Amino acid sequence: MKGRFLINGETWELEFPPEATLLEVLRSNGFTEVKHGCDDGLCGACAVLLNGKPVPSCQVLAATATDQPIVTAQGLGTVHRPHPIQKALAEAGAVQCGFCTPGIVVSTYALLQKTPDPTEEEIRHALDGHICRCTGYVKILEGVRLAAQRWKRAK
Ligand code: FES
Ligand code: FES
Known part of the structure; x- marks a missing residue:
């Protein structure tokens, strides 16, 4: 079809x-x-x-x-022109093999569009359906928090 x-x-x-x-x-x-x-x-x-x-x-x-x-x-962004969320995740050390990253980027984008100042619980809820085998999630959460701070400042 x-x-x-x-x-x-x-x-x-x-x-x-x-x-x-x-x-x-x-x-x-x-x-x-x-x-x-x-x-x-x-x-x-x-x-x-x-x-x-x-x-x-x-x-x-x-x-x-x-x-x-x-x-x-x-x-949202490429290697040469990364989106602020992609930058924040990379800076926080949340990207190791990178397999989970594109999915996390789009879910973070949807979260911050709707909730620019998310609580810890809201961040965890938004990333609920994402499995990462490398980072242990701590750095991913840090990266999303960093992205949220920057997102808020840019508004
Ligand atoms: S490949 Fe779709 S949720 Fe895992
Ligand atoms: S960075 Fe490897 S699965 Fe998340």
Whole structure:
């Protein structure tokens, strides 16, 4: 089947099998920053923003995600032009292998859009669905706090 996808501000007319997930469609079209982890909606590595909300793209049928804004971590910032959230995570030492990072970036972005001054509990809740095998989470929490401080100052 064919569908129109609105990815990172650009329109893509794509062909895909009816049973394809949004994760499969994104990765097969070059959006490899969206990571393929558990495939079960449990690890958060595949998170993207769909209509501004973080979703595990492995659990979304691509056919249901057409004509709606989709944002991946790369749509927020790149290595050469990182988003302040990506910078804060890197500065806090929250990026080791980096596999979990794109998902954490989009969930943090959604959190700070809605709650620019989040409590510890709100940060933990927002990152609930993200598994990191490397950092032990302490540095991720530090990175999100740092991003929140900067976000608040920039407002
Ligand atoms: S790959 Fe989608 S939640 Fe793990
Ligand atoms: S930095 Fe390796 S999984 Fe999080």
